[in-house]
Amino acid sequence: MKVFKQVKLLYKKLVYQKTICDRCGQEINRDGSYDKFDCTLSLREGRSFPEGDFSTIKTMDLCQKCGNTLFNSLEKEGYKVHECDYDAYTERINV
């Protein structure tokens, strides 16, 4: 869950503050270190037309511990989890 605070400007705008794990409630630190972990799960459903989008999206942000627990649980339930190095992944999603 991404947490925003409201800042008073000439208009109200949501400003990103932090990301909290949607399972355990711990703050997910993305402090720019060399260690990388990102687990954002999303599901988008609906229809999208040139006139407008009529879809909804469900999202979940998870810390490293809860993200690994979720993926391990999914694998045990029979979901196929794909693993590769990040450079290969970004090449694949940019096709």
Ligand SMILES: [Zn+2]
């Ligand atoms: Zn967590």
